[in-house]
Amino acid sequence: MPTKLYAGTEVTVTDEGFFTDPGQWNEDMAPEIAREAGIGDLSARHWQVIEFMRTEFAEKGSGPTVRALGKTSGVSVKELYQLFPKGPAKLAARIAGIPKPRGCI
Amino acid sequence: MTKRIVILGGGTGGTLAANRLRRALDTECEITVVDRDDDHVYQPGLLFLPFGLAHEDDLVRSRRRQLREGIAYRDSGVDHVDVEANVVHLANGEVLGYDVLVIATGARLAPEETEGLTGAGWLSRTFSFYDLPGATALARALREFTGGRIVVNVVDLPIKCPVAPLEFCFLADWYFHERGIRDRVRLTYVTTLDGAFTTPVAARSLAGMLQEKGIELVTEFNTGEVDGEEGKLVSYDGREVEFDLAVVVPVHGGADCVERSWGLGDALGFVPTDEHTLQSEVRDNIFVIGDAAAVPTSKAGSVTHFEGEVLVRNVERYLAGQELDASFDGHTNCFVESGFGKALLIDFNYDTEPVPGHYPTSVGLPLLKESRLNHLGKLMFSWLYWHSLLPGRNLPGVSTAMPRAGKRFEVAQGGS
Ligand SMILES: Cc1cc2nc3c(=O)[nH]c(=O)nc-3n(C[C@H](O)[C@H](O)[C@H](O)COP(=O)(O)OP(=O)(O)OC[C@H]3O[C@@H](n4cnc5c(N)ncnc54)[C@H](O)[C@@H]3O)c2cc1C
Numbered sequence: 001m002p003t004k005l006y007a008g009t010e011v012t013v014t015d016e017g018f019f020t021d022p023g024q025w026n027e028d029m030a031p032e033i034a035r036e037a038g039i040g041d042l043s044a045r046h047w048q049v050i051e052f053m054r055t056e057f058a059e060k061g062s063g064p065t066v067r068a069l070g071k072t073s074g075v076s077v078k079e080l081y082q083l084f085p086k087g088p089a090k091l092a093a094r095i096a097g098i099p100k101p102r103g104c105i
Numbered sequence: 106m107t108k109r110i111v112i113l114g115g116g117t118g119g120t121l122a123a124n125r126l127r128r129a130l131d132t133e134c135e136i137t138v139v140d141r142d143d144d145h146v147y148q149p150g151l152l153f154l155p156f157g158l159a160h161e162d163d164l165v166r167s168r169r170r171q172l173r174e175g176i177a178y179r180d181s182g183v184d185h186v187d188v189e190a191n192v193v194h195l196a197n198g199e200v201l202g203y204d205v206l207v208i209a210t211g212a213r214l215a216p217e218e219t220e221g222l223t224g225a226g227w228l229s230r231t232f233s234f235y236d237l238p239g240a241t242a243l244a245r246a247l248r249e250f251t252g253g254r255i256v257v258n259v260v261d262l263p264i265k266c267p268v269a270p271l272e273f274c275f276l277a278d279w280y281f282h283e284r285g286i287r288d289r290v291r292l293t294y295v296t297t298l299d300g301a302f303t304t305p306v307a308a309r310s311l312a313g314m315l316q317e318k319g320i321e322l323v324t325e326f327n328t329g330e331v332d333g334e335e336g337k338l339v340s341y342d343g344r345e346v347e348f349d350l351a352v353v354v355p356v357h358g359g360a361d362c363v364e365r366s367w368g369l370g371d372a373l374g375f376v377p378t379d380e381h382t383l384q385s386e387v388r389d390n391i392f393v394i395g396d397a398a399a400v401p402t403s404k405a406g407s408v409t410h411f412e413g414e415v416l417v418r419n420v421e422r423y424l425a426g427q428e429l430d431a432s433f434d435g436h437t438n439c440f441v442e443s444g445f446g447k448a449l450l451i452d453f454n455y456d457t458e459p460v461p462g463h464y465p466t467s468v469g470l471p472l473l474k475e476s477r478l479n480h481l482g483k484l485m486f487s488w489l490y491w492h493s494l495l496p497g498r499n500l501p502g503v504s505t506a507m508p509r510a511g512k513r514f515e516v517a518q519g520g521s
Contacts, residue, residue: 066327067218067261067356068372078329081341086325102401 006032011097018093018100022057025097033095039084042095046083049075053096063093063101108134108424111193111203113183113362115140115168117148117495118395118409119209125417125497126207127173134424136175137201139193141182143168146237147490149406152269152442154240155247156280161237171495183210183362186369188388205390205420208369208376210360212265212396212404218356219260219331226333231351234273235265246350247280252289253349258338259296260328261356262303263375265396265404268451270294270354271301271311272442278318279444293321295338295346300324304458306517307451310473314443328353357404359397375399380455381431383416390423392416402435402455410494411436414505417497436507438464440483448479454507463511465502472512 001012001020006029012020017037019025030050034042042050052073056064066089070077080088089101110126112119115138123138130136145168153159169178182196186206193201214235216222222231232243255277259270274294281287294301294315300308301315301322315322329341331353338346338353358364359374369387371377377386378398385391394416395409402408415433422429435455442448450470451459461473470478493500 064372065261072372078341081327081329085342087327 014100016094016100019097020099022054022098029097030095033097037091037094039091039095043083045075045079046095049073049080049083049088049092050096053092053098057096057098063089063096063098065089065101106133108204109202110134110136110205110207110420111201112136112138112207112209113186113193114138114209114211114360114395114397115172115178116145116209116211116395117406117490118211118397118412119207120145120168120171120495121410121413121497122207122209122394122416123176124171124173124495125413126420127176128497129417129421130424132175135177137177137179138168138172139179139181139183139195139201140168141180141196143180145171147487148235148265149486149490151234151237151240152272152276154237155234155243155273156276157244157248158276161241164237166491171491173496183360185362185365185367188366188368188391191390203390205392205423206388207416207420208363208385208391208393208397209395210362210397212263212357213360213374214355215358216353216355218358219328219353221333222331222353222355224333226336229333230336230349231331231333231353233353233355235269235354243352247277250290250350252286254291254293254347255350255352256293256295256338256346256348257352257354258326258328258331258346259298259354261297263404264354264357266406266439267303267403268439268441270296270352271315273352274315274320275318275444276442278320282445291321292319293323293346293348295323295326295328297327298324304453306461307459307473310449310461311441314475318444357396363397371399373399379431380435381433382419382429383412383433384419384423384429392420392423400435403437403439405437405439406490406494407438408436410500411438411505413497414499432506434506436505438503440479440486442480442483443475446480447475447477448483449473449475450479450482452507452512457507457509457512457514458517460512460514460516462513465504465508465511467511469511 011024084091147164150159150164184194228242233239281290301312302308327341330339363370364374378393380400396404419429453459463469
């Protein structure tokens with residue numbers, strides 16, 4: 001497994017950059033991961049989504065999909081795409097230090 | 106003592122569960138099925154209807170008549186379930202108490218969730234073939250189509266039968282060839298996925314087939330708006346795909362009655378369910394079958410059929426106070442119609458992606474490969490649906506657990 005250095009701490013990640021152990025994450029790492037993923041400074045709205053992702057993961061064991069996020073996080077799907085262009089569920093999961101959301105089959 | 110089993114939904118899952126339960130349980134148990142109408146639609150047939158290969162009348166039968174003797178039927182909508190009180194409130198005001206509840210209310214199409222989709226052009230320029238009115242309107246539009254660009258768009262997953270939109274593309278290619286105007290029709294498949302399908306090996310095969318048939322593939326397109334007036338799909342990140350006619354598979358949610366039931370559904374209205382026992386995670390006396398279940402496998406009739414055996418065993422065990430059987434493996438088996446009288450077959454489960462080989466053993470039907478035999482298999486499925494699947498019989502030679510013999514697993518190595 002590759003490792004990364006965020007906020008001075010070494011963490012293990014998958015090839016796509018998702019944390020393998022969400023317990024290794026802390027809030028200081030988020031801005032660095034965000035920058036690496038091409039997202040500028042994190043606004044309060046970004047944080048709302050990141051915190052929501054972490055809570056959902058803690059409760060359900062997997063991160064929500066974009067549509068579920070749009071229905072439950074208080075941030076609309078449209079805005080989610082503005083905050084995390086390309087793939088809100090994946091990007092937000094990566095920045096929140098949780099595994100890649102399980103896709104559907 | 107009499108036990109009351111109430112089954113919500115009289116589609117594929119509700120019907121086969123009722124028939125299997127009626128056979129398995131003694132007459133002490135009352136079984137009641139509830140659905141809001143008496144029209145059971147053979148949904149796989151909806152794929153063929155737009156091309157004049159199936160007719161509306163042949164796809165619809167009475168729900169009630171698919172149920173064995175000794176099963177009660179209520180022709181009413183379900184308003185909501187009170188999971189605390191173990192009662193179901195029907196739309197007609199009736200209240201049904203239950204000892205065991207089986208949820209088989211399927212998935213609901215939600216075209217209104219996509220901006221513009223049900224606005225200008227709906228059912229005249231933009232269509233969905235996922236229900237009877239949509240498929241029928243599309244048949245008319247395709248007959249009148251003389252050239253231009255057709256896009257087939259999957260907005261988001263989960264959807265029922267995730268191969269159906271690809272099959273639609275393959276059949277459209279064939280259909281316009283037959284009419285001698287294929288050179289005047291541009292076909293484009295637009296998907297939210299990063300490939301033609303969810304799993305890598307099948308995605309490669311299917312993308313190859315699209316290419317061979319001259320069908321363009323646009324991936325990672327997250328449709329934010331369908332503009333039926335201007336004729337374009339617009340993604341959330343501002344990309345556009347123009348069309349003369351659009352076939353859009355709308356997003357799906359769980360049934361409205363699940364959404365109205367406090368504590369029952371997840372954010373999308375599907376019921377959190379143990380993927381191996383099919384017992385809901387909501388209450389021990391609630392079981393789930395078919396598209397209504399939030400389990401990580403395809404929403405398909407074949408899955409619903411395989412679930413039937415485990416579900417019935419577990420309802421029996423629950424009533425007897427025994428430990429549940431955790432053996433459902435997510436088995437899915439789909440024929441993928443590819444046009445010109447051929448089809449592919451894919452067979453997979455929770456742990457195994459679709460790979461090449463043969464089904465169910467090395468001398469069986471070819472997997473992930475076009476053949477005429479598979480096409481005949483697809484046509485046979487309609488007969489089996491009414492005569493074996495719904496009555497709750499096991500299909501000859503088709504086991505509930507996914508067979509491993511005949512599969513070339515080495516092909517998936519290096520995949521995910
Ligand atoms: C175009 C298309 C092609 C397909 N092709 C295939 C294929 O080739 N192979 C395959 O295996 N599968 C295929 N499928 C999928 C298959 O049809 C479904 O997965 C299967 O029917 C699911 O069964 P179910 O019992 O969960 O839901 P359904 O059969 O849809 O039944 C749900 C029932 O619940 C009822 N209901 C919902 N809400 C309420 C309420 N509030 N009150 C009362 N009743 C309610 C509905 O009226 C409905 O009868 C296809 C589907 C489509 C749309």
